[in-house]
Amino acid sequence: MFDRSIKIAPSILSADFANFGQEIQAIEAQGADWVHVDVMDGHFVPNLTFGPPAVKAFRPHVKTFMDVHLMIAPVDPYIEAYAEAGADMIVAHWEAGPHPHRTLQAIKATGTKCGISLNPGTPANVISELLDLVDMVLVMSVNPGFGGQKFIPSSVQKVAQIREMIGDREIHIQVDGGVDPTTVGPLVAAGADCFVAGSAVFKGGSVDNPEVYGQNIRAIREAAEAAQKTT
Numbered sequence: 392m393f394d395r396s397i398k399i400a401p402s403i404l405s406a407d408f409a410n411f412g413q414e415i416q417a418i419e420a421q422g423a424d425w426v427h428v429d430v431m432d433g434h435f436v437p438n439l440t441f442g443p444p445a446v447k448a449f450r451p452h453v454k455t456f457m458d459v460h461l462m463i464a465p466v467d468p469y470i471e472a473y474a475e476a477g478a479d480m481i482v483a484h485w486e487a488g489p490h491p492h493r494t495l496q497a498i499k500a501t502g503t504k505c506g507i508s509l510n511p512g513t514p515a516n517v518i519s520e521l522l523d524l525v526d527m528v529l530v531m532s533v534n535p536g537f538g539g540q541k542f543i544p545s546s547v548q549k550v551a552q553i554r555e556m557i558g559d560r561e562i563h564i565q566v567d568g569g570v571d572p573t574t575v576g577p578l579v580a581a582g583a584d585c586f587v588a589g590s591a592v593f594k595g596g597s598v599d600n601p602e603v604y605g606q607n608i609r610a611i612r613e614a615a616e617a618a619q620k621t622t
């Protein structure tokens with residue numbers, strides 16, 4: 392059955408870069424539902440992060456579900472490499488173009504779950520012809536490239552529009568950027584079920600003090616579930 396429960400996916404962009412294995416184990420032990428990997432190319436976004444070998448090194452540490460968000464263009468030449476590295480889901484940007492339908496077909500052909508992401512400046516309706524191909528829509532609630540940015544409030548309206556477009560299809564809506572206990576409620580009410588959080592999960596904690604990760608994850612989950620009950 393389709394899982395509509397709240398899912399918290401900490402972004403390891405905010406983890407200790409000298410210690411990914413232990414960081415992944417710590418967030419999972421403290422209640423993370425998914426592990427979110429932000430791949431950046433210094434071209435599509437102004438930052439550089441993880442190539443396929445890095446993702447392959449994360450893989451044995453992830454016991455839950457690893458979603459790999461490709462903020463790269465071109466994207467098609469790298470899809471197979473990230474699938475082989477062990478991604479459970481690959482998310483590509485609509486803006487990485489020029490043929491997002493082909494990109495999604497290429498992701499599906501690898502056998503991984505498949506998602507499409509939209510930047511804050513991109514309207515929801517551009518994905519109307521792509522929804523039958525995806526397991527998830529990722530709504531960026533900051534301009535992609537860096538953690539720790541301020542949540543863009545118009546993202547809530549975009550989530551509601553996409554939820555309406557999805558209808559009864561079994562598609563997750565994930566939101567990424569500035570998600571914390573104060574911003575998550577309206578996103579749940581608008582129809583999102585999966586939340587990427589970097590700063591709000593990792594702040595104040597470490598692998599030596601992982602209980603803080605647990606407190607931070609619980610705070611986001613409790614705010615999200617409270618909104619779900621009243622929706």
Ligand SMILES: O=C(CO)[C@H](O)[C@H](O)COP(=O)(O)O
Pocket residue numbers: 402404405429460533534535536537538539540567568569570587588589590591
């Ligand atoms: O994709 C991203 C940036 O492009 C990050 O996942 C996102 O910004 C999460 O970080 P934070 O929760 O600190 O905003």
